[in-house]
Structure formats: C-alpha cells, structure tokens
Amino acid sequence: MAGIRVKISRMAAMVGKDLGQVFRNRFMAVISVLLILLYALLYNLMPKQVEETFKLGLYLEGGDRAVAEGEVETSGMGTGTGFPAPDAVEAAKEGEDLIASPENPGPPGGKAVSAPGVPGTAEPAPEEGTAGLGRGVELVEVRSLEELRGLVEREEVAAGLLLDLGAQPPRLELYVTSRAPEETAEAGEVLSREIAYSLLGHRLPVDFHAVVLGPDMAGRQIPLRDRLRVLILAFVFLLELYALGNLLVEEIQRRTAQAVLVTPVSHGEFIAAKALTGMVVAFGEGLLLALLLRALVASTWLAVLVFLVLGASLVVGFSFILGAVSRDFMSMAMISLVPFLLLMLPAFVLLYPGFTSPLLKAVPTYYLVEPLNGILNYGKGLSDYPFSIFALCLFSLFFFWLGWYILRRRLT
Amino acid sequence: MESEIRISAENIAYSYDGRPAVDHISFQVGKGEVLGFLGPNGAGKTTTLKMLVGLLVPQDGRITILGRDIVKERAAVQAQIGVCFEEKSLYEDMSAAANLKFFASLFGVRDPDIPGLLGRVGLPVDRKDRVSNYSKGMKQRLMVARALVNNPKVLFLDEPTDGLDPVSSEAIREVILEEKEKGVTVFLTTHDMMEADKLSDRVAFINEGRIAALDTPDNLKHEYGKRILKVRYRDGDLLREEEIPLEGEGSGRRIQEILREYMVLDMHTEEATLEDIFILLTGKKLE
The missing domain is CATH 3.10.20 (Ubiquitin-like (UB roll))
Structure with missing residues (x-):
C-alpha cells in the first residue's frame, strides 16, 4: 500500500513537472491556446445556417410536341417562363386545372418562378415577385439532356429535371450531384411532380426516379462552421502530437530521461507519466475547444467526451512513436509531416464529402472524425458507433504499445 | 578498504553490436572509499557506470550495490545512490531549486534542504532564473547537488570536473572529500590523473574494456614507477x-x-x- 502511494506520488510529481514544461514551451503554448481561441472565434463568426436558392434545371423532352399541340407553354432555352404562375400553383393546391397558358403566364419579366418555403408545399410566390428568390426556387430551362446533366455536374443547378411528356406514360427523371443533400432529392421530387402536374393538368402516372451523379452523399448539408468544428477538433488534437512528442524528444536529447531513470522511477512509470501528461493535455485542450465550439450540449456531451478520451489516447500513442524516432523538434516536424496530413485527411473530407473513399477507413483518425461528425452534426449517439469505439481502442492500444516499445528501446 | 562492501562487480561484461565495451571485469569498493576509474575515452568507463547504476543490464556477471542485486532490486538500490553524469542533464527551463525539488520528490524526500545543497556546491541560494542561464561550471555543480538530494550511501560521478574552471572543480572536489568523510562510497570515473591521485583511495586503470591495474596510487607508483x-x-x-x-x-x-x-x-x-x-x-x- 505504501509502495503504491510512493508510486502515485512520483507519478504526480512527473506529470506536474511535464505539464509545467509543456506550457513553459512558449511556442507550443501559444500555438495551442491561441489556435483554440482563434478557432472558437472563427466558429462563432461563421453563419449558422445554409441559405440556398433551389435552382432546378428543366428539360422537357416532349415539350416541343406539347407546345406544338398547344398544351404547354415554354420559352425554350434559358430561364423558364412557362412555369405556372403563383396563382396557378395556388390553384393546384386547391385542385384546380394548372395548365399554364397565355392567360396564366409566369411572373412579369421574371427569369424564373419562385416557390418559396419548404419544398413540396407548393406555396405561392410572394407578392413582391422575384424578391423571394433567395429563399425560393429558380427554374433554368435547357434544350437537351446533355445540357441538363452538364448543369448538374457543374453544380450550376441544385438538381436537374427531365420531363418526357411525349412518352407513354410520361417519364420523370431527377438528376442531382453527388454532393447534393438528401433534401435536394426530396425537394426535387416534390417540385417535379408539381411542375408536371401544372403542365399536364393531372397527376402523372409515373414512378419518380432520382439519378445521383457520383457517390450518393445524401444528408450532409451542414453549415460550413459545423463541418469545420470537427476538422478543428481533429486539428487541435493532432497538434498535441507535437507538444507531447517534443516533451519526449527534449527528455531524451537533454538526457533528463536518463537522470530520472537512475532514481527509483522505473521505465514504466516514466512512460506512464508521459502518457498521462499527453492524455491530460490533449483531452483538456479538446474539452476546452469542444466547450467553446458548443459541442458539449445535453444530447451529445457523453458521446463527445468518450471520443475525446479515445482521441487523446490515440494521439498519445502517435506522439510516443514520433518522440522516440526523432532527434529534435525539427526532425520531428519533418518526420511527422506526411503522417500528420494523412491523419488529417478524414477531417478534410468532411469539408469536401465528394472526396470520400473507402481507403479512408484505413486511417485511424477516421474512427474519431466520423463519429464526432455524426454526433455533432447528425444527432447520432454512442450506440451508433460501436465499431468506431472498438477500432479507436484497438488503434490506440496498438500505437501505444508500439510507441512504448520504441521509446523503451530508445531509453535504454 | 573497510570491511563493508558497498559496490561489488563480478565478471561483468557488456557489448554493443558484438563489440565488447566492458570485458568481464571485477572489482569491489568499500564503505567510505573513493575508487578512481581511469581510462581514455571509449575505454568502457561510462558503460561500466551505466551498469552499476541500473541503466544497462550486464550481459554477463553480477553487480551488487549495498548488498542488493542491481538487476533484481533496481528501484531499491537506486533509492540509495546518487548519480552525476558527464553530460548536462538538467531541466534547463526550470530554476535550480525547482530541479532539486523535483528530483527530491522522485526519491520521496518530502522537505529537501535546497539552500543547504546549493550552498554546499557554491551556488547562489536565491537565484530564481532558469538553469539555461547558468554557466557550464554552475550546471555541473548543480548536477552534483542533485546527486546528493537523497543523502546517498553510494555516489557515482562520471567525469565531474571535466572542462570546468578551477573554482568549480575545487568546489566539486571538496564535496567528494566531505562525502567520503561521511562514509559515502564514491565511484569516480575520470581521465584526469591528477584529480584521481588527489581524491582516490584506489584507482583502476581500464583500457579496451579490461582492468589493467587496480590498487592504491602509492602502490601503483611503487610497483610501476x-x-x-x-x-x-x-x-x-x-x-x-x-x-x-x-x-x-x-x-x-x-x-x-x-x-x-x-x-x-x-x-x-x-x-x-x-x-x-x-x-x-x-x-x-x-x-
């Protein structure tokens, strides 16, 4: 019992000294604290919501025939003017005939028709005409399917609608980009039905068919600042690689580790103290940042804390390896450059979901970033990520063991 | 040599990548004795010292310090020894007092006499600045003070006065003689023959990992001079x-x-x- 007390006392002394040392290193202290504050400020200054006009490309494949037969009015290439006017949409809601006609034109001088509000409710455009376009829908008519696909792929429109009125039964196809959120497809579906309904005057006897161009990344339309939040958390975590790595490099380089190891402190105690210091620093800074980024709310705090702890332990393992194989801070910076970028990759992909790849699952930080993203941005919980927890534990243990092994060899 | 054996090395050996650094040497050091371990650079002095203090495990042979096996009872032995290495190994961003206090805590010494220790090696007691501001001699004296922080029974000093100014060297020599007077055993590695002659009760000449001679300076002079x-x-x-x-x-x-x-x-x-x-x-x- 007394032996354990002595060991705890020694560990406490080492951790206390190490923490002091980490924060006495002005470069690391400034980098860590200032970045945390800067990120928090940046986060709070960024817009909270995504404001988008729903821009829909429209290609009427049978449109020419329909127009020739006097059933539909279109204006050809360019922005659509043949879309039913607000009162026609309103009429649609009331079950009236929605066929657009010269007597029932689009908005005066309008380049597009706006149907603001929640897509699918077919609410009328505001009285001020195009004033509500910023929050509404804008139609862009094209002459060919290729042109429609091009618009969608270049993201000049949120979605593209192919409406083949000549086919029996009429055919509807919605094109969305791989980066388009799930809501885009849903909105596109509702709008397509409304447009078709208004053009034909009756419900279409068709099955709606959405075509995703590229991998489906549905459901990820999160404000940039919230996506950035996970990236920042990962970045600050990984910066701690340098804080702890540098601590180890200095202990070895200045031979203070040797001086400590000729006292009753064992190799195990020495390394464990470093691990504890790393955990405290990485977790502490992660926690501080999470608080400042409003990531710790009632519904997420437990899950976030769990992943912060697991992330901190992962960082400790990496930093052991980094510290043990580096000769000084500069060599550590050089050695860690590629691994650092690799480890950051899963967090960067959150900003650009189109770059996602199954290969990312080989990067240990994927299992930290992905759950944090899910928890913070999609309302998921711990129970949604049992494999991530398992993978993080496994990665942490492996890197911790490897770091311990290399460090022990270096110390002897 | 007094009857109580404090350091005992029996046939110890250590090789780096097959090249023997210490080649089966044996010696004993008694209570209150200073053993000068003399040899040129690369002779095996520091490797021997590292084995004696538990940093390296002998590949052959056995070492006991204060009657305990250094490999089997490493922590218990290290609690009673003080070590001062040749290379500076101080926390340079901490003050001298903070360095001593930290190392005292590792030995479980609750209230170390910091001013007393600093005073013994001739360092200013009230300086609160970082050790990085100290001169080479001051750092070396601080390292000697650190080796005394746990009142050791056996002191290992690796080239303690190498490259120091005369004042610092003298301060360290005085401490060694004071410790010897108190009954502390001192294992002193050096390549300074004058120092070894002045301080050592016995000297061992080590060359290419082997002890070429081991006796009192007078006997050696008498025999070979x-x-x-x-x-x-x-x-x-x-x-x-x-x-x-x-x-x-x-x-x-x-x-x-x-x-x-x-x-x-x-x-x-x-x-x-x-x-x-x-x-x-x-x-x-x-x-």
Whole structure:
C-alpha cells in the first residue's frame, strides 16, 4: 500500500513537472491556446445556417410536341417562363386545372418562378415577385439532356429535371450531384411532380426516379462552421502530437530521461507519466475547444467526451512513436509531416464529402472524425458507433504499445 | 578498504553490436572509499557506470550495490545512490531549486534542504532564473547537488570536473572529500590523473574494456614507477641538471660526489605519475 502511494506520488510529481514544461514551451503554448481561441472565434463568426436558392434545371423532352399541340407553354432555352404562375400553383393546391397558358403566364419579366418555403408545399410566390428568390426556387430551362446533366455536374443547378411528356406514360427523371443533400432529392421530387402536374393538368402516372451523379452523399448539408468544428477538433488534437512528442524528444536529447531513470522511477512509470501528461493535455485542450465550439450540449456531451478520451489516447500513442524516432523538434516536424496530413485527411473530407473513399477507413483518425461528425452534426449517439469505439481502442492500444516499445528501446 | 562492501562487480561484461565495451571485469569498493576509474575515452568507463547504476543490464556477471542485486532490486538500490553524469542533464527551463525539488520528490524526500545543497556546491541560494542561464561550471555543480538530494550511501560521478574552471572543480572536489568523510562510497570515473591521485583511495586503470591495474596510487607508483632524484648544480659557469635513480647501484655515491664537488642549487625527488604508469601498462595516453 505504501509502495503504491510512493508510486502515485512520483507519478504526480512527473506529470506536474511535464505539464509545467509543456506550457513553459512558449511556442507550443501559444500555438495551442491561441489556435483554440482563434478557432472558437472563427466558429462563432461563421453563419449558422445554409441559405440556398433551389435552382432546378428543366428539360422537357416532349415539350416541343406539347407546345406544338398547344398544351404547354415554354420559352425554350434559358430561364423558364412557362412555369405556372403563383396563382396557378395556388390553384393546384386547391385542385384546380394548372395548365399554364397565355392567360396564366409566369411572373412579369421574371427569369424564373419562385416557390418559396419548404419544398413540396407548393406555396405561392410572394407578392413582391422575384424578391423571394433567395429563399425560393429558380427554374433554368435547357434544350437537351446533355445540357441538363452538364448543369448538374457543374453544380450550376441544385438538381436537374427531365420531363418526357411525349412518352407513354410520361417519364420523370431527377438528376442531382453527388454532393447534393438528401433534401435536394426530396425537394426535387416534390417540385417535379408539381411542375408536371401544372403542365399536364393531372397527376402523372409515373414512378419518380432520382439519378445521383457520383457517390450518393445524401444528408450532409451542414453549415460550413459545423463541418469545420470537427476538422478543428481533429486539428487541435493532432497538434498535441507535437507538444507531447517534443516533451519526449527534449527528455531524451537533454538526457533528463536518463537522470530520472537512475532514481527509483522505473521505465514504466516514466512512460506512464508521459502518457498521462499527453492524455491530460490533449483531452483538456479538446474539452476546452469542444466547450467553446458548443459541442458539449445535453444530447451529445457523453458521446463527445468518450471520443475525446479515445482521441487523446490515440494521439498519445502517435506522439510516443514520433518522440522516440526523432532527434529534435525539427526532425520531428519533418518526420511527422506526411503522417500528420494523412491523419488529417478524414477531417478534410468532411469539408469536401465528394472526396470520400473507402481507403479512408484505413486511417485511424477516421474512427474519431466520423463519429464526432455524426454526433455533432447528425444527432447520432454512442450506440451508433460501436465499431468506431472498438477500432479507436484497438488503434490506440496498438500505437501505444508500439510507441512504448520504441521509446523503451530508445531509453535504454 | 573497510570491511563493508558497498559496490561489488563480478565478471561483468557488456557489448554493443558484438563489440565488447566492458570485458568481464571485477572489482569491489568499500564503505567510505573513493575508487578512481581511469581510462581514455571509449575505454568502457561510462558503460561500466551505466551498469552499476541500473541503466544497462550486464550481459554477463553480477553487480551488487549495498548488498542488493542491481538487476533484481533496481528501484531499491537506486533509492540509495546518487548519480552525476558527464553530460548536462538538467531541466534547463526550470530554476535550480525547482530541479532539486523535483528530483527530491522522485526519491520521496518530502522537505529537501535546497539552500543547504546549493550552498554546499557554491551556488547562489536565491537565484530564481532558469538553469539555461547558468554557466557550464554552475550546471555541473548543480548536477552534483542533485546527486546528493537523497543523502546517498553510494555516489557515482562520471567525469565531474571535466572542462570546468578551477573554482568549480575545487568546489566539486571538496564535496567528494566531505562525502567520503561521511562514509559515502564514491565511484569516480575520470581521465584526469591528477584529480584521481588527489581524491582516490584506489584507482583502476581500464583500457579496451579490461582492468589493467587496480590498487592504491602509492602502490601503483611503487610497483610501476621509477623514483629519481633531480639535482641542479653549478659546474663552473655552467648550470647542470642530473637525474639520479634512487634505487640504482651507486646512487648514493653519485649524490655524495655532487654535494662534495659542486654548488647544488636545488634537489628533489620525482615520482612516476599515474599517467606514466598508465602509459607503461597500456601503451596509450589518457586523452
């Protein structure tokens, strides 16, 4: 019992000294604290919501025939003017005939028709005409399917609608980009039905068919600042690689580790103290940042804390390896450059979901970033990520063991 | 040597990548004894010291410190020893007092006498700045103070005065002699023969990982040295100098002759130095 007390006392002394040392290193202290504050400020200054006009490309494949037969009015290439006017949409809601006609034109001088509000409710455009376009829908008519696909792929429109009125039964196809959120497809579906309904005057006897161009990344339309939040958390975590790595490099380089190891402190105690210091620093800074980024709310705090702890332990393992194989801070910076970028990759992909790849699952930080993203941005919980927890534990243990092994060899 | 054996090395060996650094050496050091471990760079001094303090595990042989096996009871042994390495190994961003306090806490020493320790090695007690501002000599003295923080029974000092100014060297030598007076065993590695001669009760010459000789400086000088009498005298207008072996045949007659016939200016005996003996035994110089 007394032996354990002595060991705890020694560990406490080492951790206390190490923490002091980490924060006495002005470069690391400034980098860590200032970045945390800067990120928090940046986060709070960024817009909270995504404001988008729903821009829909429209290609009427049978449109020419329909127009020739006097059933539909279109204006050809360019922005659509043949879309039913607000009162026609309103009429649609009331079950009236929605066929657009010269007597029932689009908005005066309008380049597009706006149907603001929640897509699918077919609410009328505001009285001020195009004033509500910023929050509404804008139609862009094209002459060919290729042109429609091009618009969608270049993201000049949120979605593209192919409406083949000549086919029996009429055919509807919605094109969305791989980066388009799930809501885009849903909105596109509702709008397509409304447009078709208004053009034909009756419900279409068709099955709606959405075509995703590229991998489906549905459901990820999160404000940039919230996506950035996970990236920042990962970045600050990984910066701690340098804080702890540098601590180890200095202990070895200045031979203070040797001086400590000729006292009753064992190799195990020495390394464990470093691990504890790393955990405290990485977790502490992660926690501080999470608080400042409003990531710790009632519904997420437990899950976030769990992943912060697991992330901190992962960082400790990496930093052991980094510290043990580096000769000084500069060599550590050089050695860690590629691994650092690799480890950051899963967090960067959150900003650009189109770059996602199954290969990312080989990067240990994927299992930290992905759950944090899910928890913070999609309302998921711990129970949604049992494999991530398992993978993080496994990665942490492996890197911790490897770091311990290399460090022990270096110390002897 | 007193009866109580504090350091015992039996046939210890250590190799780096197959190249023997320490090649099966044995020695013992008693209570209150200073053993000077002399040898040139790369002779195996530091490797021996690292094995003795538990940083390296001997690949062969056995070491006991204070009657305990250093490999099996490492922590218990280390609690009672003090070590001062040749390389500076201080937390340079901490003050001298903070360094001592930290190391005291590792030994479980609750209230270390920091001013007393600093005072013993001639360092200012009230300086609160970082050790990085200290001179080389001051850092070395602080390292010696650190080695004393747990009141050790055995002190290991690796080249403690190497490259230091005379004041710092003298301060460290005084501490070594004080500790010896208190009954502390001192294992001193050095390549400074004068220092070893002044401080050591016995010296061991180590060369290429082996002990070439181990005895008191007097015995070594007696056994391997050549005692001579150096005489300077005036012969007419000429000033002459002559070396007369004290043990040689006819030495007495020649001395009498000089005294009788010339005006002797000065005469003194000259003993072989430890360095001479080291060169004689190993064929190598110490530096």
